[in-house]
Amino acid sequence: MKIKKKWICLFMAGTICMEAGIGDAQAASGKEMERKGSEGGTQIVYAAKYTDTPSEKWPQKNISAAGVESTDMPKETAVPTGSAVAVTTTPEISAAAPTAVASLDITSSPASTQPTAPVTQSPTSPKPTMPAPATQSPASPEPTTPAPTKKPDQKPGRAGKLYFCGRGRHRVKIGWKKAEKTNYYRIYRKIKQKKKYQLVGKTKQNYYLDKGLAAEKKYSYKVIAVNTAAGIKTGKARIGNYNNTTIVHTKHQKYSYKELSGDVKELEKKYHGIVRCRVIGKSEDNRNIYDIVIGNPKAKKTMLVVANLHAREYMTSQLCMDQIEYYLENYYKSQTGGAWGKTLDKIAVHYIPMANPDGTTISQYGIGAIKNADLRRKLRKMKNGSTTTWKANARGVDLNRNYPVRFRKQGNRGSQGYSGKKACSESETRAIKRLTDHLAANSNLQAVVNYHAMGSIIFGGSGLGGRLQKNTDRLYHHVKKITGYASSAGYKSSSGGDGNYLTYIQRVRKTPGVTLEIGRRSCPGPAWEYPSIWAKNKTVVIRAARLFQ
Numbered sequence: 241m242k243i244k245k246k247w248i249c250l251f252m253a254g255t256i257c258m259e260a261g262i263g264d265a266q267a268a269s270g271k272e273m274e275r276k277g278s279e280g281g282t283q284i285v286y287a288a289k290y291t292d293t294p295s296e297k298w299p300q301k302n303i304s305a306a307g308v309e310s311t312d313m314p315k316e317t318a319v320p321t322g323s324a325v326a327v328t329t330t331p332e333i334s335a336a337a338p339t340a341v342a343s344l345d346i347t348s349s350p351a352s353t354q355p356t357a358p359v360t361q362s363p364t365s366p367k368p369t370m371p372a373p374a375t376q377s378p379a380s381p382e383p384t385t386p387a388p389t390k391k392p393d394q395k396p397g398r399a400g401k402l403y404f405c406g407r408g409r410h411r412v413k414i415g416w417k418k419a420e421k422t423n424y425y426r427i428y429r430k431i432k433q434k435k436k437y438q439l440v441g442k443t444k445q446n447y448y449l450d451k452g453l454a455a456e457k458k459y460s461y462k463v464i465a466v467n468t469a470a471g472i473k474t475g476k477a478r479i480g481n482y483n484n485t486t487i488v489h490t491k492h493q494k495y496s497y498k499e500l501s502g503d504v505k506e507l508e509k510k511y512h513g514i515v516r517c518r519v520i521g522k523s524e525d526n527r528n529i530y531d532i533v534i535g536n537p538k539a540k541k542t543m544l545v546v547a548n549l550h551a552r553e554y555m556t557s558q559l560c561m562d563q564i565e566y567y568l569e570n571y572y573k574s575q576t577g578g579a580w581g582k583t584l585d586k587i588a589v590h591y592i593p594m595a596n597p598d599g600t601t602i603s604q605y606g607i608g609a610i611k612n613a614d615l616r617r618k619l620r621k622m623k624n625g626s627t628t629t630w631k632a633n634a635r636g637v638d639l640n641r642n643y644p645v646r647f648r649k650q651g652n653r654g655s656q657g658y659s660g661k662k663a664c665s666e667s668e669t670r671a672i673k674r675l676t677d678h679l680a681a682n683s684n685l686q687a688v689v690n691y692h693a694m695g696s697i698i699f700g701g702s703g704l705g706g707r708l709q710k711n712t713d714r715l716y717h718h719v720k721k722i723t724g725y726a727s728s729a730g731y732k733s734s735s736g737g738d739g740n741y742l743t744y745i746q747r748v749r750k751t752p753g754v755t756l757e758i759g760r761r762s763c764p765g766p767a768w769e770y771p772s773i774w775a776k777n778k779t780v781v782i783r784a785a786r787l788f789q
Contacts, residue, residue, distance in 0.1 A: 276735045281696055291657045304735045307351040342387040393472050396422040396465035397685060399446070402480030403512040407572050409455045412482055415447040415512075419465035426474075428462040432481065437462050456485045483510055488561045490774070493767040495558035497527055497597040503561055504530055511568040514581070520592075521671025525612050527597040529671045534567055534591070535584025542683040544787050546592045546672060547691040550631040550656075551599025552763040555770065556691035557760065559777060560593040567782055580782050584760045586789045587686060589781060590679065595672055598634035602627050603764065610634055614762040622654045629763065631656035633666055641739035642669040645748050648738050659739050672741070686788035687715050688745045688753035689781060693765055696776075700748045711788075718787055719754055723776045728757075756780070 400417025407413055414427065424444045426731050430438035437460075441448055453459065459482045465475035487506045489499075506518050514538055521529045543670070545563075547556035568590075571581040594600060601609045606627050607619045615634050632638050636653035637660040644663035651657035664670050679685040700716030701709070737743040745753035758773045759765040765773070 243274070253756055287470060304441055316627070336724065338439060343769065353532060353623060366483045366734075372764055375757050378772055392420060394467050396420065396467040396468045396475040398461045398476040399425060399465055399478040402461060402463060403476055404480070404482045405511055405512050405514060406510050406569065407449065410453045410483070411451045412453060412459075412484070413447060413449045414461055414482075416463055416478060418446045421467050421469075422465040423468045423474070424466050424533060426466060429463070430460050432458040432460050445661075453484050458483050458485060486565070486634065488558070488565045490558055490562055490770050491767060493555075493764065495561075496604055497553055497601055500530075500557060500594055501528065502559060506567060507532075507568065510573070514571055514584075515564070518676050522667060523596070523598045524667055525598040525610050527613055528594065529592065529597070529668060531675055532564060532591040532593065535566060535581075535588040536586070537588055539584075539586055539588040540684055541587040541686050541788065542679045543587055543686050543788065544590045544592070544676065544679060544688045544780070545691070545781055546595055546741065548594045548596050548600060548693060549690075551596050551603045551633070552629050552631055553691075553693040554594070554600045554603065554761075555695055555765045555773070556758060557590070557594045557600070558770070559691065559773060560591050562774060563778060564591060564593070565782055566778055567636075577786065583782065583786050583789050587785045588683075589785055590675070592672060592675070596633055596639055596668060597644060598668075599630055599632055601631040601638075602634065611711040623652075623773070624655050624664075627655070629655065632658060633668055635666065637666050639666060639668055640741055642666050643673065643739050643741050643744040645740070646738040650738070673744070685749070685751050685786060687711070688742075689719070689784060690742050690745075690753060690755040692755055692757050694759040694761060695731075695762050696723075696725050696760050697728045697731060697757045698723065699728040699731070699742065699755040699757075701742070701753070704746055707754065708746070708750055712746065712754075715752045715784060715787065716754050719756065719780055719784060722783060725756065725776070 333717065360405070397420035398420045403415045405413040405415070410454055415559050421423075424442055425446070425448070426439060426442065427441045427448045427450070429440045429450065430437045440450060440452065448463075450461075460478050461482060462482075464476045467473045467475075483506060487503050487510065492514055507515055510532055514534065516533045518531050518533075519528045520531045537752060545560060547560045550689055567580055567584070570579075571584070572579055598610065600620070607616055607624075610616045612634075619634065619636065624630070632653075636655070637658055638651070640661060641650055641657075641659035642665060647663040648659065649661065650659040660666060664673060676688075699714045699717065703709075704712055719725075742753050742755050745751050756777070758777065759769055760767055
């Protein structure tokens, strides 16, 4: 029995020695032990040295997608077999520790034969695997390649609406609002009836002066914005039409309100920027009374031209519209004394080319052309005679006797001679008076030219006194010399000047003014007489403006 016990003891001792030897061999093969003292016991820290591959490193702290620090450490650490210590499972390692730490409870001496929960490891046990580096942690989001920054769109915008300003019979200046992302513009042109555009120029500005036009042609222009920042990129084309034909026609006798209205729009379009039109009132039959301004609307001085107070004298409207186009066409042209544009920059000229559109319509087309049924009914009750020689407005009032100066009631309602019940009873009179008063009070009105027909004579004024008389005589003699018209000294007016527009200009507004009676034939004047009228009057207004600039 004693011998049996001795063999058992020897077997156990041998087993223990073998395990110790194996543990020492394992420790010597690749692991170091570092002992550190701690309060209340001894803590063993293992610093693993992985040499399997040069790329393996000790795991570092990770930052999770949620922003929480973590380590890719195993929660249990294996202690080599044969150690006289028991391994306890530790909670998750603190993120502050740079290495994996296993907390070990020492429960017996190294000679103890009953280790607590020993962890055995076979010599053939696989080597512990290295945890993935922190940068490769499954918990960490995989690095993503940032999306390439989208290049800004370099396509240019579209030029704004095209505006035209005629610079003579063969030149036009084209303007437009600037387009975005644009380095320059291409300008294409074609005669309107043709199919293909041709490139005529390039510009970095938002305007272009085309000098290659032919007279009496209609053109179409195309402007394209170009951006060269990333190759040649073009914007959408902007198209506009330019009429290089004569607008105001003078070879026909009946120059109507409808034709005048159309001509006004075409002149504004063709000579954009140097001519402006506005409606200053309505006739009794709701037609527009236009104020057409040529030159600088903010000029310190102004001049006023009024025509067609008497309906049958509508050739005066035709003359004024022809003058307007002529001055605009030659606005930039070199003249004796300088381009007319320089004069019109200093003194803007206002035109009321058709002061009596209703009466003109009656004279040209009869009472049936009046739109208002009540006006037509009343007109037919009047003793009219022939409507062709109609002078009054659509209410049978003579507008040249309706102004508030020495007003007295005269005549009867009809084609001519009736003053109205009171001064300024008519909408046409009020509109003209309102503009005259405004220019005199606010825009330094220098002179007024009032066109009538017929007789080829000129009216001035006398008994005005002082500076007014001096400037009136100056204007009178200047215009008389240009036209060659006869003096009105021996002419006696049927109204005596009472309620007369020229009298109002001189006596009330204290402004120099003249009245010119064009033509020699009875009104309405024949078309064949117009060329001689034009020859005598084409420069009257611009030269009068120069006199007072």
